[in-house]
Amino acid sequence: MYEKILYPTDFSDEATKALEFIKELKGAGAKEVIILHVIDRRGLNDLARFAKKDIPHIIGDMETRTRSELSPVVNELEESGLKVKIRIEKGGPCDEILRVADEENASIIIAGSHGKSNIDNMLLGSVSYKLVKRANLPILVVKK
Amino acid sequence: MYEKILYPTDFSDEATKALEFIKELKGAGAKEVIILHVIDRRGLNDLARFAKKDIPHIIGDMETRTRSELSPVVNELEESGLKVKIRIEKGGPCDEILRVADEENASIIIAGSHGKSNIDNMLLGSVSYKLVKRANLPILVVKK
Numbered sequence: 312m313y314e315k316i317l318y319p320t321d322f323s324d325e326a327t328k329a330l331e332f333i334k335e336l337k338g339a340g341a342k343e344v345i346i347l348h349v350i351d352r353r354g355l356n357d358l359a360r361f362a363k364k365d366i367p368h369i370i371g372d373m374e375t376r377t378r379s380e381l382s383p384v385v386n387e388l389e390e391s392g393l394k395v396k397i398r399i400e401k402g403g404p405c406d407e408i409l410r411v412a413d414e415e416n417a418s419i420i421i422a423g424s425h426g427k428s429n430i431d432n433m434l435l436g437s438v439s440y441k442l443v444k445r446a447n448l449p450i451l452v453v454k455k
Numbered sequence: 456m457y458e459k460i461l462y463p464t465d466f467s468d469e470a471t472k473a474l475e476f477i478k479e480l481k482g483a484g485a486k487e488v489i490i491l492h493v494i495d496r497r498g499l500n501d502l503a504r505f506a507k508k509d510i511p512h513i514i515g516d517m518e519t520r521t522r523s524e525l526s527p528v529v530n531e532l533e534e535s536g537l538k539v540k541i542r543i544e545k546g547g548p549c550d551e552i553l554r555v556a557d558e559e560n561a562s563i564i565i566a567g568s569h570g571k572s573n574i575d576n577m578l579l580g581s582v583s584y585k586l587v588k589r590a591n592l593p594i595l596v597v598k599k
Contacts (some may be wrong), residue, residue: 451597452596
């Protein structure tokens with residue numbers, strides 16, 4: 312039921328808080344955590360208009376930085392006895408989260424309630440809100 | 456984190472499935488479950504137009520029937536080692552769930568993704584969807 316957890320993170324406070332709820336689930340049968348960070352394609356598209364040739368280099372940098380930022384998160388989860396896998400994807404956050412959930416056959420999604428771009432969220436509806444509508448697996452939304 | 460669970464139920468399939476996710480949380484620190492059934496005020500208002508004097512009697516009947524329907528649920532949770540409390544309230548489902556969550560100082564809400572009245576949900580947005588927007592505590596939404 313809680314065996315394979317998909318944990319999308321954008322390093323927001325809510326995503327960090329969600330981590331506490333994940334670690335606690337070890338006692339409820341959790342075995343593995345897929346940490347997912349999505350590099351938002353909208354940001355890349357904006358960038359492409361004036362620096363197209365630099366995109367592959369910039370994405371490479373982003374991936375390296377993301378892996379290094381995730382390193383303490385991985386340690387924390389592993390210390391709680393959970394197996395950990397990192398996935399870094401490019402695209403729309405909601406679409407990518409649902410695609411990876413399906414691909415990895417996740418049992419549950421555990422996410423923070425808001426992403427970092429709060430103005431966007433207020434206008435467009437937050438990612439977690441969209442996930443609750445579209446996901447066909449259980450989703451735990453953690454608030455600040 | 457999972458200590459005091461608020462479990463709103465309208466006896467839908469999704470609400471019944473949510474029960475499995477609750478029992479499993481015993482190992483993650485769950486101690487008590489508040490089972491909440493809300494008698495929807497909208498239904499009562501409709502009824503009041505042609506049978507106002509029968510309302511108290513009808514509500515009494517509804518409460519008795521609800522308690523008897525909840526009895527196997529209570530047994531199931533108690534057998535999993537959880538303390539159980541029943542609350543039956545009248546009003547708007549979302550408002551009542553949030554009021555009781557606050558009053559009981561719940562740590563988390565665990566709910567099915569859809570109520571029984573699916574046409575209503577499609578038009579108005581499901582209760583769980585509204586809860587995710589309005590609640591200031593974590594909420595686990597369980598899908599069918």
